[in-house]
Structures are given as C-alpha cells and as structure tokens.
Amino acid sequence: MTSGGAGTTIQVLEGSETGFATTKFDALLNWARKYSLFQYPFITACCAMEFMAMASPRFDMARFGAEAPRFSPRQSDLLWVVGTISQRQAPALKRIYEQMADPKYVFAFGTCASCGGFYDNYTTLAGIDKVIPVDVYVPGCPPRPEAVIDGLLLLQDKIARGDRTPAIVKPRRDPTVQAGNLVRLGKKSTAT
Numbered sequence: 001m002t003s004g005g006a007g008t009t010i011q012v013l014e015g016s017e018t019g020f021a022t023t024k025f026d027a028l029l030n031w032a033r034k035y036s037l038f039q040y041p042f043i044t045a046c047c048a049m050e051f052m053a054m055a056s057p058r059f060d061m062a063r064f065g066a067e068a069p070r071f072s073p074r075q076s077d078l079l080w081v082v083g084t085i086s087q088r089q090a091p092a093l094k095r096i097y098e099q100m101a102d103p104k105y106v107f108a109f110g111t112c113a114s115c116g117g118f119y120d121n122y123t124t125l126a127g128i129d130k131v132i133p134v135d136v137y138v139p140g141c142p143p144r145p146e147a148v149i150d151g152l153l154l155l156q157d158k159i160a161r162g163d164r165t166p167a168i169v170k171p172r173r174d175p176t177v178q179a180g181n182l183v184r185l186g187k188k189s190t191a192t
C-alpha cells in the first residue's frame, strides 16, 4: 500500500498489475475542481497587459486547466480582478461575485487589486478584500506572468486541501543575486 497524496491511498492487489485507488469523495471532488477552473476576468487597468501575456500560448495556461474564460459570472468559478478598482466600480464587482457559481475563488492580480497600490486617494478602493473575499493575492506592479502562475498553483494547492485561508504569492529568489554562492566549474574553490 502506498500513499498517493491528498487523502488518496493506492492499493495493489496480489496478482493485479494495475491495482486500484481508494479516496474520499471530497478529495476526489477537490482534485477535479482544481483542474477545471473557469475564469471570469474583471479587468480595469494596466495590469491587463500582463494578463494578456499570461494568457498567451507562451505560458500555456491550459496546462493548469484554467485557460477558458467565461463572459458570464454564472458560468465561472474563478474571478480574476486585474487592475485598479474605483469606489464606483466596487458595487459592480461585488454584484458579479455574488452571481458566480459556488464554490468560487477570487484572485487579486497585482498591487492595485490587492491593496489599492499607490492610488492612496478617496476614489480608489484600497484592495478588493474591502468588498469581496480573496483567496490569493499576487503582488507586483504589474506582476510577472511567472508570479501569476505561482499564484495559480498556490490556489490549486489550496483547493485540493479545502483551505480557504487567504494567501500571498512570495517573491521568487533571483539566482543571479546569489551568484556568489554558486559553484563555479573549472575553478578551484578558495574556501578554507
């Protein structure tokens, strides 16, 4: 018997070449949910450029089962909030969230959606979590597509675990900053 992760146990019967898997119904459902996210893009500002880059074939969102946009919130379960949200847009955003199918997830794409960014004024919403719950915050002005993919993987992991605690994508470490720690081939180590 071996563990297959996410509550799944794989048992191999004696004499059987393929074996079979046992799991809990919730674990199976969450596994299916995390690979079939139907996104509703709510795009308002300059982060849209990176959203379009991320949606391009180069980053291949189809790998994660999250490439298909829906243009009705009733057919969507993943709300992408991309860009600055003004106070006047906030009620519309909340209404769209309420129209989405359950279970639904929210992605704050970029600093403006996460906390209002540098628009510290009376017209701008200081983060979409003032009006709707957020599952994943992706910082950056704008965030790189790689950071957004990190956020999507984080969301998938949370869905598989049934975890609705808000999470923030951490910055990646830049290997060039740590170049001093790299082993340089062809040179003798000067370490004593």
Ligand code: SF4
Binding pocket: 045, 046, 047, 048, 082, 083, 084, 110, 111, 112, 113, 117, 140, 141, 142, 143
């Ligand atoms: S986070 Fe930066 S790039 Fe994104 S909408 Fe705000 S100002 Fe524009």
